[in-house]
Amino acid sequence: MKLNERGLLVVISGPSGVGKGTVRRALFQMPHHDLVYSVSMTTRPPRPGEVEGVDYYFVDKETFLQRIKENKFLEWAEFVGNYYGTPRDKVDEQLDKGKEVVLEIEVEGALQVRKQMKEAVFIFLVPPGKKALYERLVSRGTESIDLINRRMKKAESEFLLAHKYDYIVVNDDVNNAADRIMAIIRAEHAKTERTIHNYIKMIGEK
Numbered sequence: 223m224k225l226n227e228r229g230l231l232v233v234i235s236g237p238s239g240v241g242k243g244t245v246r247r248a249l250f251q252m253p254h255h256d257l258v259y260s261v262s263m264t265t266r267p268p269r270p271g272e273v274e275g276v277d278y279y280f281v282d283k284e285t286f287l288q289r290i291k292e293n294k295f296l297e298w299a300e301f302v303g304n305y306y307g308t309p310r311d312k313v314d315e316q317l318d319k320g321k322e323v324v325l326e327i328e329v330e331g332a333l334q335v336r337k338q339m340k341e342a343v344f345i346f347l348v349p350p351g352k353k354a355l356y357e358r359l360v361s362r363g364t365e366s367i368d369l370i371n372r373r374m375k376k377a378e379s380e381f382l383l384a385h386k387y388d389y390i391v392v393n394d395d396v397n398n399a400a401d402r403i404m405a406i407i408r409a410e411h412a413k414t415e416r417t418i419h420n421y422i423k424m425i426g427e428k
């Protein structure tokens with residue numbers, strides 16, 4: 223019997239280019255997981271190879287602003303000139319099914335979630351160094367040098383908020399980082415089960 227009916231919300235954030243998407247994909251390739259990825263909505267244009275509904279829901283600014291008015295986002299933020307948000311209904315639906323839902327979002331949005339969902343787990347992914355971060359953004363080749371510099375500048379303020387997270391994971395090696403995140407998810411899961419188990423035991427003894 224599954225003791226905790228509602229799933230765990232797992233928030234992974236960290237500076238642009240640290241490897242959140244890469245590590246998340248490695249995490250989802252691991253066997254025996256019950257994870258679901260929450261696909262975000264954005265006004266950013268698709269990169270070559272990105273697929274609608276898989277990488278993002280790509281919308282125009284007007285549509286995004288309308289969704290904000292309708293309170294359709296669990297969280298949203300403007301990040302270096304574009305809007306990004308987590309559709310609320312899909313997250314709720316999957317958590318209600320007992321799934322572990324993974325959000326891959328920037329820091330401002332993560333802190334909005336923190337205020338609303340005390341039971342979620344917050345993981346901040348860091349690079350082995352700032353030089354490595356810059357090199358990863360350059361090697362990805364998806365942004366101009368001007369945009370890379372703006373993302374690096376944003377990273378400076380994001381690093382200062384790392385202490386607000388439950389865990390800091392270094393992405394030195396993709397598979398190691400994914401292993402660490404999986405260990406965190408399993409430990410958090412066990413913690414919830416233990417608490418509910420104790421509660422049921424206590425009720426049984428009365």
Ligand SMILES: Nc1ncnc2c1ncn2[C@@H]1O[C@H](COP(=O)(O)OP(=O)(O)OP(=O)(O)O)[C@@H](O)[C@H]1O
Binds near residue numbers: 236237242243245396
């Ligand atoms: N551990 C690693 N070592 C070396 N390169 C890495 C590592 N992890 C990711 N990368 C590379 O760094 C680049 C950025 O990774 P990725 O796109 O996953 O970052 P991100 O944090 O999701 O970025 P963004 O927030 O901008 O979406 C990619 O080219 C990826 O292959």
Ligand SMILES: Nc1nc2c(ncn2[C@@H]2O[C@H](COP(=O)(O)O)[C@@H](O)[C@H]2O)c(=O)[nH]1
Binds near residue numbers: 237238299307308
């Ligand atoms: N607050 C939110 N941030 C999000 C969401 N989806 C993605 N992101 C983050 O935005 C930046 C830039 O993403 P990119 O795809 O343009 O490189 C990055 O940190 C993402 O993790 C979201 O729904 N909410």
